[in-house]
């Protein structure tokens with residue numbers, strides 16, 4: 001469970017997030033939408049413990065996120081950020097290995113994990129290539145492989161297993177993960193995220209494409225001018241009236257079908273769907 005209570009974030013003297021409250025559960029893929037500058041990344045960064053609220057509190061698995069030890073937090077949640085620049089000439093293998101809990105060791109198991117993650121993101125055979133020489137979309141997929149390595153399985157036994165706490169979810173956070181991807185890989189990356197959620201993990205993504213959001217989300221949160229202005233299932237949130245008031249464009253120009261019922265992934269053309277995770 002991930003909870004935010006009346007979270008306000010002030011940056012450079014301005015409130016960019018205003019009293020945001022939410023409760024997110026595992027096994028529910030949540031998508032945040034909203035105009036540029038609305039506060040979506042600020043909300044995500046606050047939820048992952050990267051930004052400290054000026055007031056309010058974020059709790060992750062019941063504990064204030066500020067009290068989590070960084071190493072434990074990294075085991076429980078992984079984040080794919082908008083841009084990832086590397087200053088050094090790392091190979092693809094080395095970048096993905098950064099996500100491994102054991103570090104960049106060269107054991108057979110580590111190599112197998114890295115290969116498996118690269119297969120998931122459709123980058124088989126890229127291990128020895130230099131990250132900086134890849135295209136933007138390829139770099140994005142390498143970073144997803146790194147994040148998947150960091151996260152491990154969707155659910156794990158907690159360290160307090162013997163105390164009866166049972167399984168705990170690992171959470172995947174994606175900030176505009178599809179921005180530089182072709183349509184096939186947009187589907188693939190979101191299929192991977194949704195599969196993680198279907199396996200019992202937590203999942204939250206920021207998306208600009210409302211049709212992708214409608215296809216994939218179990219729940220949509222709309223942020224506008226620093227506030228959560230809508231939160232619920234796709235069909236309840238993604239109405240013509242909301243799209244027009246928040247984005248100030250005609251919903252008919254944006255939505256493939258204004259009567260979303262959240263079941264449209266199945267209607268996707270077969271030629272564009274990907275084999276692999278989530279299929």
Ligand SMILES: Nc1ncnc2c1ncn2[C@@H]1O[C@H](COP(=O)(O)OP(=O)(O)OP(=O)(O)O)[C@@H](O)[C@H]1O
Nearest residue numbers: 011012016034035036037038039040041042043223
């Ligand atoms: N470090 C910062 N210092 C000052 N203001 C900031 C900082 N980071 C973001 N902001 C401002 O906070 C507001 C919200 O930014 P945020 O990145 O959360 O928006 P967003 O909804 O993710 O936008 P986009 O869709 O363009 O990525 C913007 O007006 C932005 O200029």
